[in-house]
Amino acid sequence: MKHFLLHLMHLVADLVFAVSDYCQTHQNTSKWTIVDFAVGKELRRNNGGGLVKGRDNGSVFTCSTIISKIKSIWNTLEWKPSPTACVLNLTSFPFEPTGRCIGTQNKVQIWDSFKTSLCCQNALTVLSKALAQHARDGEGNIFLDDAHWKNCSGPFLRQSVSVQSCRLSDLVQGSSRCSGLSLSIIRQEQTYQDALKKCSQFNSSFDDSCQTCTAAITTARDNLLDLFKAKGKDSEKKLCGVATVTSIAAELMDDHSSVEDFYSCLYALDVLDPGYIRMKYSLVKAILAILIATIGIMLVVMLIKYATKNKPDPKHVQTKEIATWSGLYRFSRAEIDNAIGPEREFLGRGSAGHVYKGTLPSGQHVAIKQINKNTTSDSFTREVEGLSKVRHPNLVCLFGCCTEGGEQYLVYEYCSEGNLAQHLLKKDNVLPWQKRVQIVRDCALALRYLHHHIDGCIVHRDIKLTNILLTGDLQPKLSDFGLAKMLGMEESKVFTDVRGTIGYMDPEYMSNAKLTCASDIYSFGIVALQLLSGQKVIELDLDARDQLTRKAKDVSIGKRPLTDFIDSRLNGVNYVDFESILQVAVLCVAGSSNGRPTIDVVFEEMEKAWKNTIADMKGRREMSSSATSQSRLAEVMPV
Template sequence: MESFYLGFYQSEQSPTIYTQGNLPVGEANKLYKKLSTHDSFTATTSLTQHSSSSDDYVKIKRSFFNILLVIFIAITGMVLLVLLIKLVTRKTPDRSIEGKVMGTWSGLYRFSKVEIEKAINYGNSKVSLGSGSAGRVYQGVLPSGQLVAVKHIYKNAMSDSFTREVERLSKIRHPNLVGLLGCCIENGEQYLVYEYCGNGNLAQNLLRSDRVLPWDKRVRILKDCALALRFLHTHPDGCIVHRDIKLTNILLTETMEPKLSDFGLAKLIGIEESKVFTDVRGTIGYMDPEYMTNAKLTTASDIYSFGIVVLQLLSGKKVIELDIEARETLTTKAKDAALGRRPLEDFVDPRLNGELNLKDFESILRVAVLCVASSSRGRPTTKEVYDEMNKAWKNTFTTTPALARRVTRQLSMSRSRSHSLSMEFMEGKTPLFNTLAILPLWVLRFYMINGSSSSLC
């Protein structure tokens, strides 16, 4: 006899006995008769259909499996959705910035990251030219041999710093604004490539211990910077407010020609607007107190910062440690000297050893004091500032024969360099944008020789 199974399950009304297996018919009948005599049981064999309890058991088992399947599908879908969102958000900023860059000015050269790395690593080690809040600047060499300055934008820097620089410098060209040669956006890295200024920034030259910045060069630097400001503030597309004018943002070429740089905070004010309300940004010690108080940005804010620059060039005071308290001390001393409350010589940089024109010094000092007036209403316009600086430069240029000879010699050197670049371009050795960058220089040099500003701005 083969084995069989006998079991039962308890219900609320009566227990139910069932059998499973190959049970002989006779034995099954005997078992059935015995069980049928007991009115509390009902015999059930595997030969009959399943009971309602078995059906319920199968249904519960299938429902549980379906629930697990749904949960698994939901979790998988959530994981895929999160990965998709991360992938999209990682690539979207680069595409957005890239579209803005390429749509700004078609003449802006697009460097690859390989070209940038080759330019920076041309020697045994990287040469750092300095760093700021937005990034670090390295010296680079292009395949043509031209020296350039490469700024690597920090990833945690302001997201609009890169875009502002590209939008502003790619649209404007002026001899006293640093030239933007190209940019690079690749794998989340951002680079800006500028023309190289071999003499560093103005702060470094003012504070050098081995050399004194002569009076005539200081006047020329102030005149050219005022000219650049006038160009920005009267731009046909609208007034461009720099917002971060300071000595370290004024670069000097090999011929000590100043170049205003770092347009990461620049703000465009529409033609029909005279002011805008915006977030307060800049460098402490150079920032307009009125702008810091009410966040109202106008061209007068740049005038104030330029006034602080002028006072430092006149006095030779240290600028690295300049803060609000030091600024107040500097401006108060300047006002006292301009109003005759203290000798004028007290404000003169002692390292000049008296080699300056005190009359021009006094006129520049008075303009600077007006520039740093506490109220913007008392400050002069950019045109008025430039006119005074240009007048002082003319006096310095015409009254010093040695200076005239030196300037003429520097202009001859610049012409030779310009001619060399032009010949290299004609021979296919220099990119087009390098040659175009030198063309505006002829305009300024023509102006310097003829002493006329009618053809500029």
């Protein structure tokens, strides 16, 4: 029977194409006569355009009418009839084949209720529409009884999809509590009425209307499950879901457009199987971007590990390197531990580690810096290489180093008076004017030595109050060469990573990473302004630095009196020398390196101020000595 129907459908299709071709060739001028016979119908053409008589007079039709009749025969063959006719009108809702039935059958929970495959979506939609029409035009039962449902279970001819293959066999009365629902019963539920109202109003904004509709359908279905106390049962959820959709479609059946919009909207309720994920294109792009970025980061990390794996351990300085650092003693770890002792007296924190007080076997005090393990080895190497090449009274002296047991230590001369910040910024300790001039002059002298080194300009990069140490007689010594950088003889600048202390750093260097000798000049200028004013430059506070330099510039051009900048705690200030130092310091902190003086000019002015200070001190001592002599003479003279 099945093969016979397939053969018959092919014949009808050939007939449609033949008639269509003929009509196009003869401009629809020919007329056809259908003559009834006992065993069927015969089509005969009257080439002259007249009627053709047979045993039985027929009716005259045009080509378009004949094609329409043949197509109606085709539609009746779309559903395979069972021996007993199906009570559903499947002709009005023809099944549309889909490519989803080809290849892998992806699972889906249709309408968030019915677990089947994507291939069966169209079949369920067709059957739901037919059940809706049958319920509206019949007794109102949403589902058929088992006998009638079996009559409608044959496969669709254009695609091997059937009730059995789609697991729709239990959509019958008596299979569950929801299977006995009728339109009269379901209409009594308010949630159903709400869903019907919201699913009947698809306006210009389809997305918003569909979202509202699907939410109402879910609510109505869940209400039926609560009514039958069937929450959590998949079989009840399936039947109640189909019943809700079908009953709403029954009410919309008179409006073809509303029915099509309604069933198109139902795709939003589909829940795909976990193995088959439906995502928006934008989400897919985002996931791909994250995946690519993650892979990129992993590759970079692997590359870094591979590169560093083949490098020597940065924490251990090779014997060959240490041998080139002439004049340095190589301490053992035991000597370092004995020098520091169990008390571990903490002196301060440098750019790369903590500094402790130590005592050598000779009784000499030293400062020992323990390099942090998370610090890169270039800081240790810079400081050792830098200080091993320089010797100057105003530079802290490096005695030796230790690289044993995975630890790194530097051993310096000990400066008993701490750093300049401890003396200048304390309220209860006033650094005399003469000492301030001496310190600023000696720092300029040390800086001139570094900038004119035989191998090239050594840029300290971290000149600040805490890196200027003081000996017992308050002689300054520039320390902490962990950030120092040497410019070759042919280099006037280098581009490097920005390092230093905010507040003392050259703004030009901060903005473009261009390091020059003028970067140290800027830092020196800030230190000089602090010595004159006694003011702080708070780290990470650019406003405090700008306020200090702005005030100094205002005083230097006469906008404000000189006394506004003088440390109020000072006595015996030489105003001429004060103003001279101030003018040079203001030039040092110019925004552009081109406007700053060289270290030679700076030292020359500081030297003049220091000579004037020495002369003032000598004059005051002579005046004091003369006054003392006269006082004693007056005491011994007779009255």
